[in-house]
Every structure is written in C-alpha cells, then in structure tokens.
Amino acid sequence: MDCPRCQNEMIEEEFSDLRDDTGYMNFRGWRCILCGEIVDSVILENRRNRPAPLVGRNRKIMAYS
Template sequence: MDCPRCRASMIADSYTDLLDDTGQIGITAWRCLNCGEVVDPVILANRASRPEPFVSKSRKNWGA
C-alpha cells in the first residue's frame, strides 16, 4: 500500500485502543515508513464521507 500523504511504502502495524467504544481493544492499521501517517478502516471511511465546507451567505458573494 502507498501512503496517501507522501506516496512512500506502508506497513501493517498493531495498535491497542483501550478507550474504543465498540469494545475492540486491538486494531491493525497501515503506518507509513516515511512520514508516519496512520490509516485504518475508520479513518478511510471518515475521509470518504467528509462534509462540504460551510460557507456563510455573507461570504458567498464576497468575490462577485
């Protein structure tokens, strides 16, 4: 797998999360060898469903 941030190689890494809401203690995620970016299924799902940025009505016509 290639890192989404720097395109370097990533390795599978195990993490312990004692405060997880699902009761799952151990997770496996991908960690970049170059920049340290950590990616797991939850992070990927949240990045895919990112909401559109909020633009107020007063700033919407600022450049027009």
C-alpha cells in the same frame, strides 16, 4: 499501499486503543515507514464521507465597548 501524505511505503500493523468505545482493544491498520501516518478502515471511511464546506457563513463581528 502507498502513503496518502508522502507517497512512501506503508506496512500493515496491529494497534492498541485503550480508550476505544466499541469494545475492541486491538485493530489492524497501515503505518507509513517514513512519516508515521496511520490509516485504518475508520479513518478511510471518515475521509470518504467528509461533510460539504459551509459557504457564505461570515465570522461574527465582535463589538467592543
């Protein structure tokens, strides 16, 4: 697998997440050997289902008195 950030080689690794709320402490994913980018199934799913950008929303102007 190639790294989405730097296009270098990624290795499969087992990670531990002590604060995971799904009941699993360990999970498998990929880590880039150059930049350290971590990718797993949850990260890939969230990147695929990215919400559409909000168009036409202006910042609110703050009134100073």
